[in-house]
Amino acid sequence: MIALAVSMGTLLAWALVAARLTRWSITAPVALTAAGVALTVGPHPLVRVGLTTNDAEHVVEIILAVLLFTDATEVPAGVFKAQRGLLIRLLVFALPLSLLAATLMGGLLFLFDWWLAALFAAVTVPVDLAPAAELIRDSRLPSWLRGVLTVESGLNDGIVAPVFLLCLAGVETHGTSPGPASDSVGHAFDQLLWAAVAGALVGRPGGFLLRRAWRARWTTPAATRLGLLAVPLLAYAVAGVLHGNGFVAAFVAGLFVRPEVPSLPPKALTLVEDVGTLMSLALWFVFGQLVTQAFTGEFDPRVVAYAVLTLTVVRAAPVLLCLIGTGLDRTDRLVLAWLGPRGLASIVFGLLAFIGLAPVDPHAADLVGQVMTMTVLISLALHGLSYGPLAARYALARARATATEPT
Numbered sequence: 040m041i042a043l044a045v046s047m048g049t050l051l052a053w054a055l056v057a058a059r060l061t062r063w064s065i066t067a068p069v070a071l072t073a074a075g076v077a078l079t080v081g082p083h084p085l086v087r088v089g090l091t092t093n094d095a096e097h098v099v100e101i102i103l104a105v106l107l108f109t110d111a112t113e114v115p116a117g118v119f120k121a122q123r124g125l126l127i128r129l130l131v132f133a134l135p136l137s138l139l140a141a142t143l144m145g146g147l148l149f150l151f152d153w154w155l156a157a158l159f160a161a162v163t164v165p166v167d168l169a170p171a172a173e174l175i176r177d178s179r180l181p182s183w184l185r186g187v188l189t190v191e192s193g194l195n196d197g198i199v200a201p202v203f204l205l206c207l208a209g210v211e212t213h214g215t216s217p218g219p220a221s222d223s224v225g226h227a228f229d230q231l232l233w234a235a236v237a238g239a240l241v242g243r244p245g246g247f248l249l250r251r252a253w254r255a256r257w258t259t260p261a262a263t264r265l266g267l268l269a270v271p272l273l274a275y276a277v278a279g280v281l282h283g284n285g286f287v288a289a290f291v292a293g294l295f296v297r298p299e300v301p302s303l304p305p306k307a308l309t310l311v312e313d314v315g316t317l318m319s320l321a322l323w324f325v326f327g328q329l330v331t332q333a334f335t336g337e338f339d340p341r342v343v344a345y346a347v348l349t350l351t352v353v354r355a356a357p358v359l360l361c362l363i364g365t366g367l368d369r370t371d372r373l374v375l376a377w378l379g380p381r382g383l384a385s386i387v388f389g390l391l392a393f394i395g396l397a398p399v400d401p402h403a404a405d406l407v408g409q410v411m412t413m414t415v416l417i418s419l420a421l422h423g424l425s426y427g428p429l430a431a432r433y434a435l436a437r438a439r440a441t442a443t444e445p446t
Contacts, residue, residue, distance in 0.1 A: 046324035049074040068169050068323045075327015088325050096394045102318040103387045104289035108271035109315045110193035111293025112300055112308055118186035128361040129191050136357035137164045141349055148341045154209035155403055161203035162389045163349045163414045165196040167382030179434040196384035197290040201231050203388050211399055233283030238291025241274040246299035253303055263303055264310035319383050326386050333412040346413040354379035370436045380422035381415050
C-alpha cells in the first residue's frame with residue numbers, strides 16, 4: 040500500500056505542474072522513475088516491491104495485455120495506408136535485422152550464450168516512445184514522420200512478443216538442463232497458437248457485437264468504452280483457460296477489433312488508453328527500484344557497452360540500410376534511425392524474464408534485469424534530452440532546403 044500511495048502521490052504532484060516540467064523533459068515516466076529510485080535506495084528502503092511472485096507476474100502480464108491491445112487498436116489507418124512501404128521496411132526488414140544484430144552482439148559480449156543473447160535482443164530492441172513522448176506532439180517534425188514513429192512503436196512490441204516467449208523458453212530450459220530446449224520451445228509454440236485462437240475468438244465477435252450494438256442504439260458511449268476495456272482482459276482470461284499466452288492473445292484481439300473502431304462512438308478507446316497509461320506509470324515506479332538494484336548488486340560492465348550499442352548501432356544500421364531506395368533525404372533517414380527510444384515494452388519484457396528466470400537461473404535473471412535497466416535508463420537520458428534539439432535542427436534543415444528550392 041505504501042508503494043501505491045507514493046507512486047500515485049508522485050503522479051498527482053507531476054500532474055499539477057506537468058506543463059512546466061515538460062519544458063525540461065521531465066515527463067511522467069521520468070518523475071515516477073526518480074521517485075522509485077529515491078524511495079528504494081539504501082539498506083532500509085521506505086518501499087520495496089516484491090518482483091518474483093506469481094501474483095507479480097500476472098499483474099505485469101495484464102498490464103502488458105492492455106498496452107498491446109491499445110497499440111493494436113490505435114494504429115492510424117490513414118498513416119498505415121499512406122506510408123505502407125516505409126512501415127514494411129521498418130517492421131518486416133529492419134526489425135528482424137535489429138534482433139539479429141543485437142543477438143550477435145550479445146553473444147560476442149557474453150561468451151556465446153546464444154539463447155540468453157537472443158533474449159537480450161527481444162527485451163531491448165522494441166521501440167517505445169515513452170522516453171520521448173513529446174515528439175509526437177512536436178509540430179516541428181512533419182506529421183507523416185510522427186505517424187510512422189507512432190505506428191512502428193505501437194506494433195513492434197506485439198511483433199516481438201512471440202519471439203520473446205520463445206527465447207525465454209529456451210533460456211529456462213538451458214538453465215535447468217544441458218539438453219536441448221525443444222520441449223520448452225515446443226510448449227511456447229503451443230502457447231502462441233492458443234493465444235492466437237483466444238484473441239480471434241474474443242476480438243472478432245467482440246468488435247462486431249460492439250459495432251452492431253452501437254448502430255442499433257442498444258448501448259451508450261460510456262458502456263462501449265467499458266466493453267472495449269473488457270476485450271483485452273477477456274482475451275487474457277480465455278487464453279489462460281486454453282493454456283495460451285494472455286498478452287499475445289490481447290494483441291491479436293486488438294488487431295481484430297481495429298477495423299471496427301471507426302464505426303464506434305468518438306473517442307471510444309479513451310478509457311482503455313487511460314487505464315493502460317495509469318498502469319504503465321506504476322511500472323515506471325517499479326523500474327526505479329530495478330535501477331537501485333542494478334547499481335547496488337554485482338554489476339557487469341559489459342552491460343553498459345551492450346546498452347549503448349543497442350541504442351545506437353543496432354537501431355541505426357538496419358534502419359538506414361532498409362531505407363535505401365525510399366527517396367527520403369538524408370535528414371529524414373537519420374531522424375528515423377536515431378529516434379528509437381526504449382521504454383515500457385523493454386521494462387515489461389525484462390520484468391517477465393526476471394520473474395521467470397529467478398527460480399531456475401538467478402545469474403541469468405540478474406543479467407537480463409541489468410541489461411534492460413541500463414538500456415532504458417540510458418534511453419531516458421539520451422532520447423528524452425535529445426529530441427528537442429533534434430526537432431529544432433530538423434526544422435532548421437527543412438527551412439534551409441525550402442529556401443534553396445527553385446521557384
